[in-house]
Amino acid sequence: MTRRRRERATDSTFVDNLSLPVHRWFRYSAGFAAEWARDLIERQRNAGRRRVLDPFAGSGTVLLSAERCGVEAVGVEAHPFVVRIARAKLGWRESPAVFRDYALDVLERARERDPGDCSRYPSLIERCFPAGTLARLDALRSAWRAAARACSASDLTWLALVGILRECSPVGTAQWQYVLPNKLKARPLDPFEAFRAKVTAFYQDMVDRQAERLGPASIVHWDDARTCRSVGDEWADLVITSPPYANNFDYADATRLEMSFFGEIAGWGDLQESVRRHLVRACTQHVAGLTDETFAVLEDPILYPIASHIRPVCERLAAERDQHGGKKPYHTMIATYFQDMARTWRALRRVTKPGCLICCVIGDSAPYGIHVPVEQWLGLLALAAGFRAVSFEQTRHRNVKWKNRKHRVPLHEGRLWIEG
Numbered sequence: 001m002t003r004r005r006r007e008r009a010t011d012s013t014f015v016d017n018l019s020l021p022v023h024r025w026f027r028y029s030a031g032f033a034a035e036w037a038r039d040l041i042e043r044q045r046n047a048g049r050r051r052v053l054d055p056f057a058g059s060g061t062v063l064l065s066a067e068r069c070g071v072e073a074v075g076v077e078a079h080p081f082v083v084r085i086a087r088a089k090l091g092w093r094e095s096p097a098v099f100r101d102y103a104l105d106v107l108e109r110a111r112e113r114d115p116g117d118c119s120r121y122p123s124l125i126e127r128c129f130p131a132g133t134l135a136r137l138d139a140l141r142s143a144w145r146a147a148a149r150a151c152s153a154s155d156l157t158w159l160a161l162v163g164i165l166r167e168c169s170p171v172g173t174a175q176w177q178y179v180l181p182n183k184l185k186a187r188p189l190d191p192f193e194a195f196r197a198k199v200t201a202f203y204q205d206m207v208d209r210q211a212e213r214l215g216p217a218s219i220v221h222w223d224d225a226r227t228c229r230s231v232g233d234e235w236a237d238l239v240i241t242s243p244p245y246a247n248n249f250d251y252a253d254a255t256r257l258e259m260s261f262f263g264e265i266a267g268w269g270d271l272q273e274s275v276r277r278h279l280v281r282a283c284t285q286h287v288a289g290l291t292d293e294t295f296a297v298l299e300d301p302i303l304y305p306i307a308s309h310i311r312p313v314c315e316r317l318a319a320e321r322d323q324h325g326g327k328k329p330y331h332t333m334i335a336t337y338f339q340d341m342a343r344t345w346r347a348l349r350r351v352t353k354p355g356c357l358i359c360c361v362i363g364d365s366a367p368y369g370i371h372v373p374v375e376q377w378l379g380l381l382a383l384a385a386g387f388r389a390v391s392f393e394q395t396r397h398r399n400v401k402w403k404n405r406k407h408r409v410p411l412h413e414g415r416l417w418i419e420g
């Protein structure tokens with residue numbers, strides 16, 4: 001391994017993936033470093049582990065890395081939009097020429113279209129795109145829809161359009177949900193030019209990737225990690241994953257811009273029904289209607305292994321809530337998060353072989369400044385689900401620069417290793 005690659009391999013963030021073919025097709029900030037995943041899979045393959053599962057597959061980092069190591073891999077992702085992104089990326093084996101011709105045909109048809117009625121887009125879209133830009137994006141969307149088929153070329157063309165949305169907006173469309181209308185980008189791209197450039201970049205990555213050795217193709221299922229219904233008993237011998245953290249990040253909101261553009265939601269209010277209800281409960285928006293049930297959730301026998309730890313923390317969070325204007329139900333979020341993760345460990349016990357290895361990238365949290373030792377509690381729940389041993393390898397500190405922080409509790413992030 002080169003020095004540069006070794007440095008990258010220690011860093012579990014998505015940033016370095018932006019220089020990697022296929023991985024870079026969509027910037028999913030929740031993702032982790034592909035080269036790190038690849039090193040781990042390679043080492044474990046040499047130790048005899050050849051079936052990899054990622055139950056929180058996100059944009060498919062582990063799945064793409066597994067393909068480069070020549071091992072079988074299956075992913076589970078519950079976010080209906082994100083799973084399509086992963087699936088489209090896994091379509092890189094499509095003939096590059098077939099994809100390019102398909103996508104450029106969509107572009108030509110978009111150029112020829114009469115301007116459509118753009119008055120029905122949600123207000124978020126109107127705030128993000130000036131009329132001329134939106135007219136061109138709308139033409140691309142209509143042309144893609146008219147041609148859409150169940151094939152990788154169509155999925156890749158969709159992803160190329162998804163991938164240019166933020167690049168074409170003149171307002172500050174930071175990664176994730178935040179749209180900052182008062183912050184202007186220096187040079188927003190023209191949709192038609194951006195689309196052509198994206199198609200060319202995809203095409204080149206496909207050519208380069210296909211010049212390498214091709215191993216088994218990975219698969220991603222739209223499914224729930226808490227059940228892993230699409231995965232057979234004892235299928236996996238290696239799990240590499242990063243679940244949502246218990247830190248109030250709203251994955252549903254992360255694709256609000258894209259889902260609004262494609263007409264899949266009319267606004268923020270639709271996210272609960274269309275996205276959040278499928279996900280592990282890790283943000284207060286998700287559990288707002290469940291606050292009265294919090295202490296009933298804590299009675300669930302699945303939480304017994306951590307009952308004496310979690311109950312006092314939830315009681316403190318409930319009391320703290322009364323002191324704050326926002327009244328965030330962090331106590332509910334924490335109770336339901338661990339209930340969901342306990343269910344996930346049970347599902348993972350079913351789909352993993354005895355002797356398997358799990359690497360779970362995770363961080364702790366401190367809502368209202370009250371520390372939740374996430375990796376410790378997850379470890380206890382994993383043991384209760386039937387795994388044999390757990391250990392935690394810290395990789396970084398978080399929240400140690402005090403400026404602009406809501407609380408001053410030092411946090412960390414690392415790898416929870418579970419042996420089974």
Ligand SMILES: C[S@@+](CC[C@H](N)C(=O)[O-])C[C@H]1O[C@@H](n2cnc3c(N)ncnc32)[C@H](O)[C@@H]1O
Binds near residue numbers: 243
């Ligand atoms: C930290 S991200 C994983 C990112 C991934 N490692 C990558 O590189 O793209 C966690 C993912 O878990 C997904 N998720 C949340 N609840 C889920 C569930 N119940 N089942 C499966 N996936 C879920 C989220 O949508 C999100 O994509």
